[in-house]
Every structure is written in structure tokens, then in C-alpha cells.
Amino acid sequence: MSLFIISFTLLGLLILLLGSSIWVGITLFLVGIAGFTLFTGSPPLTILSNILWNSTSGSTMMALPLFIFMGEILFRSKISENLFKGLSPWVNNLPGRLVHVNIVASALFAAVSGSSAATTATVGKITLPELLKRNYNKSLCLGSLAGAGSLGFLIPPSIVMLVYGIMSGVSIGKLFIAGIVPGVILAASFSLYAAMRCVFKPELAPRGEDNYTWSDRMKTLPLLLPVIILIVLVLGSIYTGWATPTEAAAVGVLGALFFAWISRSMDRKVFWEAVLGAIKTSCMIMLIVCGASFLSVAVGYLGIPAKLTTFIGELGLSKYQLIMILSIMYIILGCMLDGFSMIVMSLPLALPLITAAGFDPLWFGIYLVIMIEVSQITPPVGFNLFVINGLVEENIFRIARYALPSFVIMFLVVALITAFPQIVLTLPNMMIR
Amino acid sequence: GGGGAPADDAKSAEPVNWTANSVWPPENHQSAGLQEFANKVKEATNGQVEITVQTGGALGFKGPELLKVVRDGLVPVSDILTSGVAGDEPVFGVVTLPFLIQNFEEGKILNEIARPYFDKVAEEKWNQKILYISPWPAAGIWSKEKIESVEDMRGLKTRTYDKNGALVMEAVGGTPYPLPFSEVYSSLATGVIDSVLTSTPTAVDAKFWEVLKYYAPINVTMATDLVTVNLDEFNKLDEETREALIAAGKEMEEEMWAKVAELDKQKEAECNENGIETVQPSQEFLNELSSITKDIREEWLKQAPPEAKEIVSEFLKQVGRQ
Amino acid sequence: MELLVRLCDRLSHACGMVAGLMMLVGLALILVEIVIRTLFSMTLYITEEYTGYIMVAITFLALAYTLKEKGHIRMIFLHTVLKGRARVALDIYAFAVGLALSALITMTTFQFFWDSVVSQSRSMQISETYLAIPQFFMPFGAFVLTLQFAAELGRSLLRLRTGVVGEEEVESGALGR
Numbered sequence: 001m002s003l004f005i006i007s008f009t010l011l012g013l014l015i016l017l018l019g020s021s022i023w024v025g026i027t028l029f030l031v032g033i034a035g036f037t038l039f040t041g042s043p044p045l046t047i048l049s050n051i052l053w054n055s056t057s058g059s060t061m062m063a064l065p066l067f068i069f070m071g072e073i074l075f076r077s078k079i080s081e082n083l084f085k086g087l088s089p090w091v092n093n094l095p096g097r098l099v100h101v102n103i104v105a106s107a108l109f110a111a112v113s114g115s116s117a118a119t120t121a122t123v124g125k126i127t128l129p130e131l132l133k134r135n136y137n138k139s140l141c142l143g144s145l146a147g148a149g150s151l152g153f154l155i156p157p158s159i160v161m162l163v164y165g166i167m168s169g170v171s172i173g174k175l176f177i178a179g180i181v182p183g184v185i186l187a188a189s190f191s192l193y194a195a196m197r198c199v200f201k202p203e204l205a206p207r208g209e210d211n212y213t214w215s216d217r218m219k220t221l222p223l224l225l226p227v228i229i230l231i232v233l234v235l236g237s238i239y240t241g242w243a244t245p246t247e248a249a250a251v252g253v254l255g256a257l258f259f260a261w262i263s264r265s266m267d268r269k270v271f272w273e274a275v276l277g278a279i280k281t282s283c284m285i286m287l288i289v290c291g292a293s294f295l296s297v298a299v300g301y302l303g304i305p306a307k308l309t310t311f312i313g314e315l316g317l318s319k320y321q322l323i324m325i326l327s328i329m330y331i332i333l334g335c336m337l338d339g340f341s342m343i344v345m346s347l348p349l350a351l352p353l354i355t356a357a358g359f360d361p362l363w364f365g366i367y368l369v370i371m372i373e374v375s376q377i378t379p380p381v382g383f384n385l386f387v388i389n390g391l392v393e394e395n396i397f398r399i400a401r402y403a404l405p406s407f408v409i410m411f412l413v414v415a416l417i418t419a420f421p422q423i424v425l426t427l428p429n430m431m432i433r
Numbered sequence: 434g435g436g437g438a439p440a441d442d443a444k445s446a447e448p449v450n451w452t453a454n455s456v457w458p459p460e461n462h463q464s465a466g467l468q469e470f471a472n473k474v475k476e477a478t479n480g481q482v483e484i485t486v487q488t489g490g491a492l493g494f495k496g497p498e499l500l501k502v503v504r505d506g507l508v509p510v511s512d513i514l515t516s517g518v519a520g521d522e523p524v525f526g527v528v529t530l531p532f533l534i535q536n537f538e539e540g541k542i543l544n545e546i547a548r549p550y551f552d553k554v555a556e557e558k559w560n561q562k563i564l565y566i567s568p569w570p571a572a573g574i575w576s577k578e579k580i581e582s583v584e585d586m587r588g589l590k591t592r593t594y595d596k597n598g599a600l601v602m603e604a605v606g607g608t609p610y611p612l613p614f615s616e617v618y619s620s621l622a623t624g625v626i627d628s629v630l631t632s633t634p635t636a637v638d639a640k641f642w643e644v645l646k647y648y649a650p651i652n653v654t655m656a657t658d659l660v661t662v663n664l665d666e667f668n669k670l671d672e673e674t675r676e677a678l679i680a681a682g683k684e685m686e687e688e689m690w691a692k693v694a695e696l697d698k699q700k701e702a703e704c705n706e707n708g709i710e711t712v713q714p715s716q717e718f719l720n721e722l723s724s725i726t727k728d729i730r731e732e733w734l735k736q737a738p739p740e741a742k743e744i745v746s747e748f749l750k751q752v753g754r755q
Numbered sequence: 756m757e758l759l760v761r762l763c764d765r766l767s768h769a770c771g772m773v774a775g776l777m778m779l780v781g782l783a784l785i786l787v788e789i790v791i792r793t794l795f796s797m798t799l800y801i802t803e804e805y806t807g808y809i810m811v812a813i814t815f816l817a818l819a820y821t822l823k824e825k826g827h828i829r830m831i832f833l834h835t836v837l838k839g840r841a842r843v844a845l846d847i848y849a850f851a852v853g854l855a856l857s858a859l860i861t862m863t864t865f866q867f868f869w870d871s872v873v874s875q876s877r878s879m880q881i882s883e884t885y886l887a888i889p890q891f892f893m894p895f896g897a898f899v900l901t902l903q904f905a906a907e908l909g910r911s912l913l914r915l916r917t918g919v920v921g922e923e924e925v926e927s928g929a930l931g932r
């Protein structure tokens with residue numbers, strides 16, 4: 001059976017099931033089962049139960065519900081409200097105003113959490129209700145969050161960098177450091193874009209009633225303190241060696257509970273609402289994670305990524321043509337697969353190709369992480385889209401359209417680091433021999 | 434087995450395409466070995482049996498379930514970390530016994546004694562045939578501070594990967610942390626832990642030189658990997674092909690054992706070049722480690738299956754320690 | 756039938772609460788581990804391992820609750836286009852597909868769990884936990900999800916039969932609005 005037929009059968013089935021109102025997680029399972037049943041001799045159900053166990057039973061997964069729980073607590077307490085009161089006077093005069101909170105907060109949380117889903121969920125839970133309440137343009141808010149939330153992978157610590165490092169033999173420390181500059185550039189570009197859009201159309205980010213003086217700004221500074229302390233606490237617990245990045249999520253929850261308690265915004269009812277809210281969102285994400293890993297394994301059994309990379313290898317392309325083609329391939333794969341699977345399944349073949357073409361594997365790691373960030377916002381399978389959908393009940397294809405500018409910005413940054421690889425390579429090579 | 438010649442001909446007419454699973458990275462020696470085995474098999478069977486190797490856990494399996502995975506034919510061939518499946522089949526736990534072996538030669542002896550027991554249990558209980566067993570270099574301790582005595586190990590925060598490793602760290606007065614491998618590097622960098630029990634290939638895979646300074650090759654355990662094939666799949670082959678597979682396995686096993694000492698040296702040298710200092714343990718240190726962990730081995734043997742006891746007592750007899 | 760449907764809702768809610776408790780236990784476990792490791796260089800030995808098991812419990816116990824609360828996401832584009840009986844029919848189709856898959860998952864995870872019971876599989880960590888114990892959450896959670904799907908299906912069938920197919924609330928958390 002040809003690669004072409006298999007791929008399009010599965011893709012068609014995916015669209016058919018999603019389109020007929022079947023839940024995303026369940027669709028992924030069904031397409032995976034179909035892939036196994038139609039095209040391989042392997043028994044899908046036994047593999048399914050193994051994958052269910054393996055994708056849920058890891059301790060590192062625990063960071064997901066805990067970070068979401070932290071977001072729920074912040075959301076239900078005065079802290080998130082105060083974050084806005086505190087930041088308003090500072091960014092109120094910039095074009096784009098509070099949309100920048102979306103981006104800055106994502107970059108800050110990215111430095112705390114290893115995954116995009118947790119970053120997007122935590123930040124979105126706080127910012128989106130506030131922004132939409134202030135009548136900010138939906139496409140601006142959701143689009144910037146979808147893009148900025150994916151920084152969770154590029155700004156260290158990062159789960160996907162660990163996987164890439166282990167598989168490629170590239171230093172994980174160097175990868176972490178190499179992610180910082182492109183991460184900051186990406187965040188700045190998101191901000192710049194939001195500002196530009198609002199210069200031409202100020203009504204996208206409506207001005208509030210009030211004007212702020214410098215003394216107002218200083219007075220609201222203490223309102224920001226809880227969030228700053230929280231970030232320092234979480235980051236501090238990691239960098240002082242008290243906690244692993246997973247465990248730091250628990251520190252974050254404890255801190256959030258403390259601030260919620262002293263601001264008297266937490267009682268038993270609110271606490272349980274936060275718990276059940278976190279449970280609900282985590283379970284929704286976990287069902288999709290399980291479905292996505294199962295589908296990825298099915299696609300791997302069918303040899304689709306391997307055949308695709310081999311096919312590209314046989315084309316005999318120049319350095320920049322190769323990166324172009326690989327980017328297109330990763331966009332296509334990224335529509336259907338999760339980031340981890342994209343690395344694991346394509347790397348054994350992609351890495352020799354790109355090293356032969358003269359790219360530094362360290363550089364390629366950062367490139368790949370950005371491609372994985374892209375896959376977070378491309379439908380039908382894009383985790384940031386799912387997370388945002390869970391927050392604001394908006395069609396994922398529409399969210400994807402809102403995120404299109406972020407998608408373009410990511411590609412401009414990819415083009416930038418391809419033309420000037422030293423953006424990626426200088427800092428890590430300076431800091432580690 | 435066997436069957437009539439015509440039936441065999443009919444069987445061999447159909448070329449076989451197998452997937453082989455390895456959870457290790459593609460460059461790791463076990464993955465590379467599996468690929469080499471696949472090449473050998475293809476050549477020996479004139480392309481009759483083609484094995485596609487999937488590395489890095491791409492098939493979604495992690496390790497402890499692999500005995501069942503091959504038994505059920507979810508993948509026909511897999512590399513299995515022997516100690517990793519001891520939770521399913523206790524006799525495989527014999528390779529996790531700390532400081533049972535003192536050097537590479539003894540590791541080989543232990544494996545030779547254990548092999549018939551392993552073969553039997555794999556075939557009779559787990560519906561799979563062991564094609565070859567391939568070693569890892571023995572595990573030592575990698576640390577930020579120099580370790581030359583049991584005293585130096587007191588207070589260490591060490592990443593361990595199984596019960597017996599944890600018990601060893603307990604016994605020397607350290608604290609074991611069973612972190613997932615993906616968190617080891619950052620935990621070392623930030624100081625959650627300050628040392629790791631593992632072997633040289635893993636140290637190279639994780640680039641320990643960026644976060645650690647010393648390596649003491651104290652031979653805690655010597656891990657092995659089983660490469661097994663589902664028995665039903667295996668029996669579907671004709672006699673000649675089966676024998677070719679067994680021969681290829683045998684060849685591979687010899688190669689892997691012959692190479693491992695050199696591999697260990699080479700990986701250690703790579704660590705040294707990058708700045709990790711090897712601190713050779715004194716005989717006194719090793720003796721002390723062995724005696725301090727004696728209870729762990731005895732405790733394990735008490736609850737071990739009779740086969741494991743036979744293996745250990747035969748081993749101790751052969752190396753002249755009772 | 757309505758009584759049964761309500762019983763399923765109750766059960767799902769209870770499982771959701773237990774999942775919440777599990778998360779709090781995991782939280783406590785991690786915090787205690789951090790404190791005793793940082794201050795006393797000690798360990799609980801089981802934190803890493805058990806938080807993994809807790810994650811299994813959270814995921815599977817919450818499946819049905821999340822379905823009941825309409826937390827699992829899907830595209831309801833068709834849903835918004837269709838009206839009346841056609842919309843209920845679409846619901847019936849979706850719930851039936853969900854029911855079939857969750858029944859399959861219940862079956863296969865039960866076999867997975869039972870395999871661990873029979874072979875007495877244990878963890879390789881110091882606790883040597885029987886894996887069947889944490890693995891039991893899988894078939895159990897999937898079974899409750901199956902019941903919840905059946906309940907939702909029952910609700911839709913009732914709606915179709917009684918003819919009350921009017922303007923029910925559009926599901927929150929769903930895709931496609």
C-alpha cells in the first residue's frame with residue numbers, strides 16, 4: 001500500500017470524525033485503530049492499553065494538573081485581577097495595551113514550566129477573561145496567546161529539548177541556553193506585531209477610562225508583587241536545586257494558595273471549584289495526549305515519517321532547499337502529531353540529512369523546537385488550540401486563523417535564524433566549552 | 434518442530450518483514466547492535482527475513498512491559514533490558530544484585546550460568562526465544578565530589594534506577610532518588626542531586642561532563658539486554674531460516690561481549706577528554722562496598738525464585754567465593 | 756431509565772471528586788518530598804513512582820466526570836447547523852461512537868490489568884508495588900466513562916421519544932461556536 005494512500009485515508013478519516021462532532025481524543029484513538037487494522041497486522045487494542053499506561057503513568061506528567069491548578073487558584077483569587085490592575089498603568093500607553101500582558105506573562109511562565117500546554121492554560125486562564133471583559137479584540141487576544149503560549153518549549157526548561165538532546169547527542173545544557181535568545185526574539189516579535197496592528201487599528205485594544213500618572217504606577221506596584229514572588233518562588237525552587245521542574249509546579253500551587261488565602265479570596269467552595277476545574281482541564285488534555293500518542297505510534301508502525309524523510313533525502317537538495325522542504329514536512333506532520341513523536345520518528349533520518357548539508361545539530365534542535373511550537377497552533381491536532389478552546393469556547397479552526405500571524409512570525413524567526421545561525425549558537429558556545 | 438519439507442518450502446516462499454523495538458537512542462550501542470543483527474539476518478537468509486529497527490522508544494513502549502509485548506506479538510522482536518522486566522519475571526533480577534560480580538570476566542561467567550535458566554523461562558512462560566544477550570559496561574558512580582571510600586559516599590544524593598541501587602545508596606549512608614532519566618541532567622545542574630549510578634554509555638548520552646566531575650568505576654552491577662523474538666513468529670519460519678537466525682544471534686552475542694570492554698574504555702576516554710576524572714577505586718574500597726551490601730544480596734536471595742538461588746550459588750562456586 | 760441516568764451522573768461526579776482528592780494527595784506527597792530532601796537529605800522513596808500512579812488515577816477517574824461536565828472538546832459545527840430531531844440524532848450517533856470506543860478501552864485495559872494480576876507484575880522500585888493496583892484505575896475509569904456515555908445516550912433517546920428536542924443549552928467547552 002502506498003504511503004500516499006495510507007496518509008490520505010487516515011487524514012480523511014480524521015477530518016470526517018472530527019467534523020461529525022466526535023470528541024477530539026476519541027477521534028485520535030479511532031483513527032489510530034483504523035490505521036492499525038487496515039494497514040498492519042498488529043493488534044491495536046493491546047498496543048492501546050500499553051500506550052494508555054505509558055502515557056499517563058510518568059511522574060513528569062504530574063506537572064500538568066498542578067500548573068493548571070495553580071492557574072485556577074490565581075484565576076479565582078484577586079491575584080489575577082491585581083495582575084491587571086498592576087500592569088495596566090505600565091502598558092496602557094503602548095499600542096496594544098494589555099495584550100502585551102499575554103505575551104510577557106507567557107514568556108515568564110515559559111521559564112517556569114517545561115510544556116506549552118501548561119503555559120498556555122495557566123496564562124490564558126488569567127488573561128483571557130480579563131482581556132475579553134475589557135472588550136479587547138478576540139483575534140488579537142487568542143492569536144497572541146496561542147503563539148506566546150508555545151514559548152513553553154523554546155524558553156528553558158523544556159521537555160522537547162530534553163528529548164532532542166538525548167536522541168541527537170547534542171548537549172542539553174547548550175540547547176537550554178540556545179533557546180533563550182530565539183525565545184526572547186520570538187516574544188518581542190509577537191509584542192511588536194500586536195503593537196503594529198493596534199497602531200493602525202487602536203480600537204482592537206480599547207483605552208480604559210482612566211489616565212495614569214507616575215505616582216499611580218508606583219502605587220499599583222505592590223499589586224504585582226504576588227505574581228512576581230510566585231515566579232521567583234517557582235524559578236527559585238528550580239535553580240536553587242530544591243525541586244525538579246515537575247516538583248516546582250507543587251511549589252507554585254502552594255504559593256498561589258498562600259496568596260489566595262491572605263487576600264481572603266479562597267473558601268472551601270472556591271477551593272473545590274478550583275480543584276475540579278483543574279481536574280476537568282487536565283483530563284481533557286490527557287485524553288487527547290493519550291489519543292495523540294496512540295495515533296503517533298500507529299503512524300510510526302506504518303513507517304510514514306521514515307518514508308517521508310527518506311523521500312526527501314533522495315531529492316538531492318541544496319542547504320536552503322532542504323530546510324524549506326523539511327519545514328513543509330514538519331508542518332504537515334505537525335498537523336497530526338504531537339511534538340515528542342515528531343522528534344522521535346523523524347530524527348533518525350532527518351539528523352544525518354541536515355548534518356550532511358552543513359547545519360549544526362545544536363542549531364537544528366532549536367529549529368525543530370520552533371517547528372514543534374508551530375505544530376501547537378496548526379489544526380486539526382494543535383494542543384494550544386485545544387487548550388484555548390477549553391478556555392473560551394471558540395472553534396479551533398477559528399482560533400487557528402487568529403493564530404495565523406503568530407504562525408507567520410514563527411516562520412520569519414525560522415528564516416532569521418537560518419540566515420544568521422549565530423543568533424542561536426553564540427550564547428551557548430560562549431557559556432559552555 | 435520442523436514439519437515436512439514441502440510445507441517448509443511453502444512457508445519460506447513468503448518473505449517475512451519484522452519490526453524490532455529498542456528503547457535506546459539510535460546511536461546507543463544496543464540500538465546499533467540490533468541494527469547490525471538485522472543486517473546479518475537479512476544477509477544470512479538471503480533477504481527472507483527483513484527486520485526494521487525502530488529506536489528511541491518510537492513504538493511507544495518504555496521497557497518494563499516488553500516481556501509481555503513480545504509474548505503477545507505486538508512487536509515480533511525487541512531489545513529488553515533484563516533487569517527492567519524483573520518485576521514480571523523475578524529470575525531476571527539476578528543481574529541487579531549489587532557487587533555480586535567484581536569485574537567484566539565475572540559478568541560473563543554469571544551470564545553463561547544464567548543463560549539456560551533464562552532461555553527456559555522465556556520460552557516456557559513468556560512465549561519468546563532469546564536470540565542473544567548483550568552486555569552493558571558495568572555501572573559506576575558519577576559525582577561532583579571525588580569518591581575514594583565509603584565515607585565519601587555518605588550524604589550523597591544519588592539518582593538510582595531500581596530497588597537494589599536504592600538499597601546500595603541507603604547502605605552507604607546516601608539518599609537514593611529514582612528520578613526519570615529526562616530530569617537527571619537538569620537535576621544535576623541545579624543540585625537536586627549530586628551523583629548518578631550508571632554506566633559509561635549513558636554518561637556519554639547525557640553529556641555528564643557538563644554537570645559532573647568524577648567517575649568511580651566501582652562495578653555496582655553489570656546490566657544486560659535480551660534480544661528476543663516471539664515464539665509463534667519464530668516457529669512460522671522454516672528450519673533453515675530458524676537456524677540462520679540462531680547462528681546470527683550467536684555471532685552477534687560473541688561480538689557484543691568482545692566489544693563491550695573496549696566500548697567501556699572508549700566511552701570512558703570520551704568522558705575523560707571532556708574533563709571527567711576517573712578515580713580508580715582501591716581494593717579496600719571495593720571490599721568494603723561488597724561487605725556493606727552483603728545483606729542486600731542475602732535479603733534478595735531469601736525471596737528469590739529457586740532458579741535464581743541456583744544461579745548465584747553456582748556462580749559463587751565458579752569464581753571461588755562462597 | 757431516568758433514575759439510572761441520574762445514578763450514572765452521581766457515580767461520575769463521585770469519581771471526579773476522588774480524582775481531585777488524588778491530585779491533592781500528589782501535591783502533598785511532592786511538597787513533603789521537597790521539604791525533607793532539602794532540609795534533612797531524606798526521601799519518601801515512593802514520591803516519583805506514586806505521583807505517576809496518581810496521574811493514572813486522575814486521568815481515568817475524571818474521564819466520566821469531564822464528559823458529564825462537557826469538558827471533553829469536540830467540534831460542534833454540525834451541531835449548531837442542525838436543529839431539532841436532527842441535532843438529537845447527531846448526539847445519539849456521537850454518544851454511540853463514544854460508548855463503543857469506551858467499551859473497547861474498558862475491555863482492553865481490563866485485560867491489561869488482569870495480565871498484571873496473573874503474572875503478579877511488580878514495580879522495580881523500592882516499594883515493589885503490585886502494578887495491578889494502580890492499573891486497576893484504567894478499566895475502572897473507562898467503565899465509568901462507558902456508563903456515562905450510556906447515560907448520555909439514554910438521555911438523548913428519551914428526548915427523541917418524548918419529543919422534547921427544543922432549545923437545550925449549547926454545550927460549554929465544545930468546539931465550533
Ligand code: NA
Pocket residue numbers: 109110111112113114115151152153154155156157158
Ligand atoms: Na519552558
Ligand code: NA
Pocket residue numbers: 334335336337374375376377378379380381382383
Ligand atoms: Na498541529
